[in-house]
Amino acid sequence: MYEGIVQELIDELGRLPGIGPKSAQRIAFHILQTESVDVSRLAELLTQIKERVRFCEICGNVSEEDTCTICRDPRRNAQTICVVEEAKDVVAIERTREFRGLYHVLGGAISPIDGIGPDDLRIKQLLQRLADGTVTEVIIATDPNLEGEATATYLTRMLQQPGLRVTRLASGLPVGGDLEYADEVTLGRAFEGRRVVE
Amino acid sequence: MPLYRDEAVVLRTHKLGEADRIVTMLSRRHGKIRAVAKGVRRTASKFGARLEPFMVADVQLYEGRSLDTVTQAESLASYGAEIATDYAGYTAACAIVETADRLSDADSSVQQYLLLVGALRSLSRHERPPGLILDSYLLRALSIAGWAPSFVDCAVTGAPGPHRAFVVQLGGVVADEVAPPGTPRLDEQTLTLLGALLTGDWVTAEASAEGTRAQAGGVIAAYTQYHLERGLRSLQHVDPAARHDPAQSESGA
Numbered sequence A: 001m002y003e004g005i006v007q008e009l010i011d012e013l014g015r016l017p018g019i020g021p022k023s024a025q026r027i028a029f030h031i032l033q034t035e036s037v038d039v040s041r042l043a044e045l046l047t048q049i050k051e052r053v054r055f056c057e058i059c060g061n062v063s064e065e066d067t068c069t070i071c072r073d074p075r076r077n078a079q080t081i082c083v084v085e086e087a088k089d090v091v092a093i094e095r096t097r098e099f100r101g102l103y104h105v106l107g108g109a110i111s112p113i114d115g116i117g118p119d120d121l122r123i124k125q126l127l128q129r130l131a132d133g134t135v136t137e138v139i140i141a142t143d144p145n146l147e148g149e150a151t152a153t154y155l156t157r158m159l160q161q162p163g164l165r166v167t168r169l170a171s172g173l174p175v176g177g178d179l180e181y182a183d184e185v186t187l188g189r190a191f192e193g194r195r196v197v198e
Numbered sequence B: 001m002p003l004y005r006d007e008a009v010v011l012r013t014h015k016l017g018e019a020d021r022i023v024t025m026l027s028r029r030h031g032k033i034r035a036v037a038k039g040v041r042r043t044a045s046k047f048g049a050r051l052e053p054f055m056v057a058d059v060q061l062y063e064g065r066s067l068d069t070v071t072q073a074e075s076l077a078s079y080g081a082e083i084a085t086d087y088a089g090y091t092a093a094c095a096i097v098e099t100a101d102r103l104s105d106a107d108s109s110v111q112q113y114l115l116l117v118g119a120l121r122s123l124s125r126h127e128r129p130p131g132l133i134l135d136s137y138l139l140r141a142l143s144i145a146g147w148a149p150s151f152v153d154c155a156v157t158g159a160p161g162p163h164r165a166f167v168v169q170l171g172g173v174v175a176d177e178v179a180p181p182g183t184p185r186l187d188e189q190t191l192t193l194l195g196a197l198l199t200g201d202w203v204t205a206e207a208s209a210e211g212t213r214a215q216a217g218g219v220i221a222a223y224t225q226y227h228l229e230r231g232l233r234s235l236q237h238v239d240p241a242a243r244h245d246p247a248q249s250e251s252g253a
C-alpha cells in the first residue's frame, strides 16, 4: 500500500477493464515519473469524452453527434445492415474495407447467466429499422462464441419476414474468440462467404 | 499435486485482462474448479472453443495459490454448438449450469457431474422439450444436494399421500392438517408431472399438457429459488418456447 493519493490513483486505474493491480501500479508510476506524460491533456480528454461522446440514435455506434459518421454517409448502402455486439466490432469490420452497408450495435450478447436477456439489447430498435422495407439483407456478425451464436439464433427467429435475407458470417472465423481479435483477412473472407440462415 | 488432470464441464467464463478468461468448471473428481485459461480469447488460441460453456473436456491444470491454470484441454463432447442452434434450449442450458455452479463446491459428488453432463447431452440432441429437461435437472440436482422434495407423502409428518397442498418452505406437499391457511393446492396432473420429472419418467412427462408444464415449472422455480437463497438470474430468461410440445417448438426454434 502506498500513501494517500498515489494509492487512490492505483485503485482507480485498477478498476478499469483489463488492468490488474500490477499494471495499475506501473501506469501510476509512469505518470508520476515520466516528464513526457502530458497529464493535463490526458485529464482534459477524459473529461471531454464523457461530455461529448454518446451513442448514435440510429445504430448505437459511438458518435460525437446525434447520429454517427457511418449513418450520415450517403455513399453507404442503406439496404444492408450488419449486426454486431459492440462498437469496437464496427472498427474491426471497417478495417477490412469489405463492407459498405450500415451497422447495428446490439450492446452485447444474450447471456442469461449474466442477467442479460433479449430486452436488454437493442433488438427492438433493429426491428424498427427494418419496418419500412428499405433493408433487404441483415448480416449477423455476433462473436463466434457460444453467446454470439445463441444471439444469432434468436435474431434469426425474430427476423423472419418476407423480402429480407438473413445471413451469418462464414465459419472461417475461429470459434471461441472475440470478433475484435480476428485479423482483417480472415474477417474479410468471412464476409465474402456469408451464408443465408433460416 | 501441482499438476493434475480431470474431466470437466465448463459452467461459465469471465473475461480477464486483455485476452484471458477465468473458467469455472464442474469436474468428475475434483468438484468445482476455477482456473485461468491464458490467451483463450485470441482467435489463434490453442484452446479454441474447448473452454466455452457447455463443453466437456479432458483438462490438465497447474495448481496455483489462488487460481489454477489450464495447461491443456482436449474436447470430449462439444454440446455448445448444437445447443446454441435452439434458443429455448440455450436458455434452459444457462439455467442448468448456473444451478450447477451454485450447488457445487470442491467436494461436489460425481453424481452432480454425471447429472449435468446428461442434461446437456440431452439438450444438444433436441430429443425433448428443453423446459422438461431443465425442470427434471433442477429437481434431481437439488435432491443430490440433500433437498429432495416430496410430491406424494406429507413432507412434514410422512403421512401417506396423495396430498395437494404444496409449501416450498416445508419441502413439498403436506397433509391438510399441517398446511398453513391459504396454502395453494396443486391439481393431480401437475403432481403427476412433478413426480415424473423427479424420477426421470419421460413417457409420463412428455405426455403432459403445456398448461401443466407451465404450472410444474412455476413450482420447481419457486422450490429452486428458495433453496439457492439468492435467486438464479437465468431462470427468468428461460424462453417460453422451452415448455412447448416438440412438434410446435421445432417450427418456432
Ligand SMILES: [Zn+2]
Residues within 6 Å of the ligand: A056, A057, A058, A059, A060, A061, A067, A068, A069, A070, A071, A072
Ligand atoms: Zn449510426
